[in-house]
Amino acid sequence: MNLVEFFVGRHLDSPRKDAPAYIDSELGEIGYTELYRAAGAFADLLSGNGVAPGSRAMVLADDSVATVVAVLGLWWHGCAAVPVNPALSDKEIGFIAADSGVKFGYVDVSGTRLSRLAAALPDIGQFRNHVRELILRQRRSGEAATPPPQQQWLPDQEALVQYTSGSTGVPKGVAHRASALQWVPSGFGRIAALAPGDIVLSTAKLSFAYGFGNSLLLPLHAGATTVLLNGGVDAQFVAAALRRHRPTVLFSVPRLYAALAESFDDRGSRLRLAVSAGEALPADLSERVMRRLGVPLVNSLGTTEALYILLATNPAEPGPGTIGRPVPGVRATVRDQDGRILDGDEVQGRLHVAGPSVAAGYLDRPEATRETFADGGAYTGDIVRRTRGGPIYYVGRADDFLNLGGYKVAPAEIEGVVRAVVGVRDCAVVGVADDHGLQQAVLFVVVEGDRESSAVRRAVIACLRAELASLKRPSRIELVDALPTTWTGKLARNQLRAIGAH
CATH class of the missing domain: 3.30.300.30 (ANL, C-terminal domain)
Structure with missing residues (x-):
């Protein structure tokens, strides 16, 4: 199993090899071939600095071409990426570094922040902005160094560690298998149906499970082009990005969709699909957004514990007010407090999911693992309602x-x-x-x-x-x-x- 080949190398013998894979505000466009070579160059840098394959590495950076290359380079070298949101405090970042046991990281933050983090992360070797320099050097020379051999991945090998938001306590690390990453295009990927020629824009960042799937796992495998947004994201910023890049697929959250429903200018729009996740999407808001955008709005539900989107509505029949049905490969059941499956014409209870992307548990938290990862899958923490043979309706978070x-x-x-x-x-x-x-x-x-x-x-x-x-x-x-x-x-x-x- 080879992750970089699965997501990027598959396009190098196709007409997509020189098509843009990503667009950002710093490096502009980067094609699939250039992306592949840059990942190999970063892997070579890791190897030359004695980084051991199998290590965990923090990726502390906002969304950019360089951030994606860092993740791919880590996979090339056989390392697990630990994406971390740079908007977190130094204390929070220090906690994640200690909890995950990372020994080095790719760090791309401002100079002032960098000096503070040096004190917060004294035991971590840092590759600071090296990826951007590698890409620029390749562009100046027009040549690419011979990369090291790619590390092969076992299906159950840890390839990605994502941290929960910590909204109900301290953040918890979730280790995802290489096979789970490869499954995503076969799950929600079949519903989104991305294709070469699609331009994807996600307001959720790569440091979050939703954004990681939106901007890396789905579009790379499909050969699409992804626009990466750097910095804080608000309605005005998103509206400007929509006008400038004219994406065909938009991934966002209900609150930004609510703002777009009031201000979206559809002149010149190429949108064919919008996807919502992250929090509840009221039926009336869904209808308003679809009227304003003029495209189907897929409502979905995912969880860090299972990597990406697990339930979604059908683009052909959006069904405002529901979170749809399980995506291909996922089994969803409604259960009571004792874990028993509720069966009836209409039931309400805890949402339990099982499928290829559900993780084995949390890092070093056996009690929390037993509570969440049970009964052959995981409890998402959501309360839902389901009618017999019908879609699933979101009621609320159990802890809310x-x-x-x-x-x-x-x-x-x-x-x-x-x-x-x-x-x-x-x-x-x-x-x-x-x-x-x-x-x-x-x-x-x-x-x-x-x-x-x-x-x-x-x-x-x-x-x-x-x-x-x-x-x-x-x-x-x-x-x-x-x-x-x-x-x-x-x-x-x-x-x-x-x-x-x-």
């Missing part, structure tokens, strides 16, 4: 459920009611402890810019009274200018909880 007077309430249920109120641009509900230590629901509302805030507040209160039982109604309503989001554009509920506690 509110305990209100002994009743379990999904924030999404309250949010769905509030979003229907005229004048509400966005909203979110979180649980916050009151003075007695009891959990209360706090509703945060973003008002449309041209609406009078007090009138919208009154309308929200009236709607809640009409639509929800008293036990489900928020105890407090806060009007805010915007909802906090993470680096990838997902709602940062932990920040809202902190705000609500004060």
Whole structure:
């Protein structure tokens, strides 16, 4: 098994060999042949510096051509890549470095940050910006050095370590097998159906499971072209990238789609497909986005524990409000708290998945591994509803459920009611402890810019009274200018909880 050949080398004897594989703001376009040679050159650098095949290596860098080359070069040399988000704090990066046991890394950050990280990562050998220099040197000389032989991979060999977001505690490392990476094009890849000629743009970064699949695993195997976005991603930045690069496939998250639904300019658009993941996609938002973009919006669900997307709607029948069905090769069941499969005309419970990409467990966390990786697969942490023979509906995250007077309430249920109120641009509900230590629901509302805030507040209160039982109604309503989001554009509920506690 050879990972670089599987994803890149397969195109070198085809008309795609000189077609652009990637586009970024620093190096411009890089073709498949140049990408392959650059990966070999970085592997040669690793070998020359005594890096042992089988080692884990941190890849601490924003999305760029150089970042992709670093990952491919590591695989060429037989090393497992550990992508890390550079937006994390020095302390968080230091934790991941120690937890994963990496001994060296590819680091591409600013000079000021680099000096701070040198203190945070004293025991890690760093290849700083070497990849970019290798590519530029190859371009100047027009020649490529003879690369070392590629390391062969066993199917169960660790090739990628991804860290969970740590939203419910410290981040946990998930080791993915080489065979899992190769399976992705056969799973969700069959639904996205990328092809040579497609131009892919993902707002999720390579340091996240969703972005890694969007920008590397799927498009490379398909021979497509991928646009890599460097820096923070917001609606204006994405809109500009859409106008400039005219992608055919867009991968993003619901909150960015909500912004695009208001500002997207379809003149000159070449979009044929949009994919959403990362958080719940309300049915009304899905319909608005599809009307504005003029293309199917595939709603999907994935998890770091299983590498990439596991459930998705059919582009031909998007089905707003559902997360669709398991992708090819995946089995999804709804289970109770004891792990028993629920069977009935309509059931609700924990989502359990099994398939080729499900990892074996977390790094050095046996208790958490036993809780999540059980019953022949993994629990995603989601509560879902399923009708017999029908699609799966997302209810909420198990750890986001509110305990209100002994009743379990999904924030999404309250949010769905509030979003229907005229004048509400966005909203979110979180649980916050009151003075007695009891959990209360706090509703945060973003008002449309041209609406009078007090009138919208009154309308929200009236709607809640009409639509929800008293036990489900928020105890407090806060009007805010915007909802906090993470680096990838997902709602940062932990920040809202902190705000609500004060």
